[in-house]
Amino acid sequence: EAGVTQFPSHSVIEKGQTVxxxxxxxxxxxxxxxxxxxxxxxxxxxxxFVKESKQDESGMPNNxxxxxxxxxxxxxLKVQPAELEDSxxxxxxxxxxxxxxxxxxxxxxxxxVL
Amino acid sequence: QKEVEQNSGPLSVPEGAIAxxxxxxxxxxxxxxxxxxxxxxxxxxxxxSIYSNGDKEDGRFTAQLNKASQYVSLLIRDSQPSxxxxxLCAVNLIYGNKLVFGAGTILRVKS
Numbered sequence: 001e002a003g004v005t006q007f008p009s010h011s012v013i014e015k016g017q018t019v020x021x022x023x024x025x026x027x028x029x030x031x032x033x034x035x036x037x038x039x040x041x042x043x044x045x046x047x048x049f050v051k052e053s054k055q056d057e058s059g060m061p062n063n064x065x066x067x068x069x070x071x072x073x074x075x076x077l078k079v080q081p082a083e084l085e086d087s088x089x090x091x092x093x094x095x096x097x098x099x100x101x102x103x104x105x106x107x108x109x110x111x112x113v114l
Numbered sequence: 115q116k117e118v119e120q121n122s123g124p125l126s127v128p129e130g131a132i133a134x135x136x137x138x139x140x141x142x143x144x145x146x147x148x149x150x151x152x153x154x155x156x157x158x159x160x161x162x163s164i165y166s167n168g169d170k171e172d173g174r175f176t177a178q179l180n181k182a183s184q185y186v187s188l189l190i191r192d193s194q195p196s197x198x199x200x201x202l203c204a205v206n207l208i209y210g211n212k213l214v215f216g217a218g219t220i221l222r223v224k225s
Contacts, residue, residue, distance in 0.1 A: 004157070033212070042118070043158070043202065043215040056212060091157070100211040101146055105157040 002026065004106035006092050012112045018080040021109045025074070025094030031055075032075050033095075033103060034067060038088035046090075049075060050098055061086075082113045115140055118205050120216035129225045133190040137203030137216055140184070146206035147179055148213065149188045153199045162188060193223040 005024045013019050025032045034046040046065070047057040051072035060067070064083070069075040079086050089110050093103040118139050127133045135149075146165055150158040164170045164177040164186065176189040186205075190197055203216040 035213075035215075040217075042116075042217045045212040045214070048212060059212070098211055099146070100206040100213050101148070101163065102160060103213065105150075105159070107155070107157045 004092055004094050004104050006090075006106035006109050008109055009107065010110040010112070012114065013082055014114055015084055016081045018078065019082055019111060021077045021079075021090050021092075021111070023075045023077070023092030023094075023106060025092070026104055029094035029096055029104070030072065031095045031098045032069060033093040033100075034075070034077055035091040035093065035105075036088050037091065037108075038085070043091065046077075048098075048100075055098070079111070082111075084113050087111055087113045116216075117141060117207070117214045118203055118216040120201075120203050120219050122217055122219060124220040124222050126222045126224060127193050129193060129195060129223055131193050131223075133193045133197065133221055133223070135188040135190075135201050135203075135219050135221065137186045137188075138184055139186070139203075139205045139214075141205070141207045142181075142184060144181075144184075144205045144207055147177070147186045148204040148206075149175075149177060149186075150202040150204060150215075151199045152202060152218070158202055190221075193221075195223050195225045197221060198223050 032049040045059040048055045089108040149162040152158045162177040178187045200218040204213040
C-alpha cells in the first residue's frame, strides 16, 4: 500500500513568488492534515480536512495560505505571495480516524524562500 | 509555557542500554499521547500511543503516562544504533482533533 506522498520534496523560490505543494493521502483516508515545521521549532498544525471539507483551519498563519482538497482526494497548499518566514518543512498526514490519532505522515515538502 | 515540552538533547546512550525520553504537557484535560520517531529527512513515524495511566509495552518500547503529573515517557530497551533518531512527543488536546508536538529529543546510540 502506498503511503502519503508529497510533491515537491524541495522548492526554492524568491520572496513574492507563489508555490503550490501537493499531498496525496493514503487511499481511503478521509482525514487529511497539514503541519509545518519551521527551523528549530515544533511541528505545528495548520489545518484538517474531512473529505473535501475544512474541519479546522485554526493553524493557518494568514490569508497568504490557501488549502484545497477538491473531490476529497489529494490536497494542495498554496502560498501566495511567499515571505521569508514561510520557509520550513510542510508535512501532510492522513488517517482513517478523525480524532487526530494514528496519523501517517509524508516525508514533507521543504520550502526555502530567498 | 509551551504546550508540550521535551529536552532537545542530544541524549547519548551506549548500545544495549536503556534510553529514557521524557515529555511534559500543559493541558490537564489531554486524552491521547503519542510518540513518533523521525529519521533525518524522513517522515515522522508513529511508534507508540497511550491513553490511560500506567505503562504500555510493545517490543523494546515502553510508554509511560502519568496524568496527575502531566508526564509521558518513552523507554527504549536494548538500544541499537538504528534507534538513533529524533523522538517527537505529541498530545491530542481536549479541545480539538489535532496533535500538538514537542520540539523532539535527538537520541544517539553509540556502538
